[in-house]
Ligand SMILES: Nc1ncnc2c1ncn2[C@@H]1O[C@H](COP(=O)(O)OP(=O)(O)OP(=O)(O)O)[C@@H](O)[C@H]1O
């Protein structure tokens with residue numbers, strides 16, 4: 001993916017296997033969100049293809065990609081502000097359940113799962129950051145994704161909240177959903193990811209199980225050395 | 238189809254009751270005229286609300302669709318003697334088609350940019366109508382006088398007009414209510430809040446925006462036909478004027494955009510004020526109603542930016558914990574019954 005003179009993603013090729021949790025790490029500005037945008041149809045890649053379940057989905061519209069079972073969340077949380085938490089999740093659920101009462105039931109099930117049940121009647125605009133992060137995931141779950149891609153769903157959370165989020169991600173995986181997760185919080189992603197891919201300056205510099213990634217020279221140089229810096233900026237999300 | 242709840246039945250009965258009782262308070266033609274204006278602007282407000290209130294597309298160009306409705310039925314009547322009821326339907330359909338034609342190329346525009354585009358469209362439309370000889374241009378068209386019949390929607394008395402406009406308004410409210418509680422209504426509101434999120438959740442935003450525009454234009458055009466039959470004279474100045482577009486937005490904004498009854502309430506408040514102010518001040522008071530509108534808008538914007546009804550409903554939503562309430566209205570509020578009473582009691 002090229003923005004004018006900037007190559008935000010270059011020569012990035014990898015696979016995601018059904019049922020796994022694939023982590024995506026890399027320093028700020030490495031091109032992680034850009035990669036998500038290309039996969040989910042929000043950007044049309046200037047070159048290359050995106051395959052999902054064996055089909056070419058490059059250049060499809062975001063809503064078409066969602067219908068095929070690939071759903072994303074946003075790094076900068078975007079609750080539907082004038083809708084309640086329940087209604088937010090219902091919007092996602094309508095993709096699979098066209099009837100209002102079915103969508104509502106599905107949404108309530110998800111709200112219980114994600115710990116938002118007690119806040120179901122709050123307006124989207126009233127939520128705190130941790131709840132907004134939860135809502136991003138809950139809303140996406142409504143659409144019953146086969147592949148769920150999370151853009152820094154745990155950034156800015158306290159250790160307890162991160163732990164809750166980790167549990168949630170594990171539950172989602174156990175229910176048969178494949179996950180592809182951008183994450184800056186190392187303690188969160190390393191224990192749950194089956195594999196990790198690393199982006200640096202738009203390029204894929206490493207790929208493998210977490211234990212190998214943490215020992216990879218290039219990764220340590222490019223990313224882990226900057227770990228503190230990465231943590232600091234998360235307040236903005 | 239959802240089950241018809243008791244609340245719905247009560248609401249319908251209250252509405253019908255209010256519509257029947259309202260004209261009985263006075264036989265004065267002007268009083269009954271004001272009521273009809275409440276119904277007409279209520280219908281226009283409800284129609285605008287589908288686009289502006291739910292979908293967040295603030296159209297300031299609905300006068301064009303009003304004009305399409307008025308001109309379509311009138312031309313069909315004048316040139317071919319077709320009943321205005323059929324003309325009304327044709328006008329509605331034509332307006333919906335035109336709306337789709339406008340909504341598609343503007344589907345990337347948001348907020349004020351969309352508003353400007355809608356205005357530009359309506360103003361262009363007015364210029365076209367003013368210069369189009371086939372429809373008598375600026376001279377306008379007097380409708381041929383027909384005997385007092387339902388077939389040609391012409392009456393000496395005001396009561397049949399009253400019944401027709403409040404019948405049409407009732408239908409529009411029912412349609413709106415149905416949409417608001419269906420997937421489409423949720424999709425509209427999701428688009429209003431964030432098109433990006435909407436599309437990530439599988440919503441074809443372009444298609445939904447076109448649907449909203451078509452529905453809105455359809456009902457606006459129906460109101461246009463009614464107006465032509467009521468006043469029996471149309472010209473571009475009266476049925477495509479920009480001020481009309483603004484009044485329509487006012488009605489919805491004052492009462493509460495994005496609520497079912499808000500526009501009706503808005504019409505019930507604003508129409509008596511503007512009509513009586515105009516009548517009291519006569520020619521010297523031309524424009525005084527607009528000044529009063531301006532003041533009202535400022536007060537509302539300061540005190541209750543979501544409109545009178547929007548304010549109440551939002552409050553209730555926050556307090557309400559009854560998440561299993563199956564009869565959830567568009568903002569999960571339950572203010573409709575009071576609104577009927579409020580809206581029509583005002584008149
Ligand atoms: N729409 C755009 N137009 C131009 N440049 C862009 C655009 N989106 C991203 N970029 C640039 O592409 C690069 C990669 O950005 P991206 O947001 O993908 O990084 P990231 O890895 O997600 O970073 P972070 O960890 O801060 O979220 C940055 O230099 C950014 O400024």
Ligand SMILES: [Mg+2]
Pocket residue numbers: 032033034075
């Ligand atoms: Mg990012």
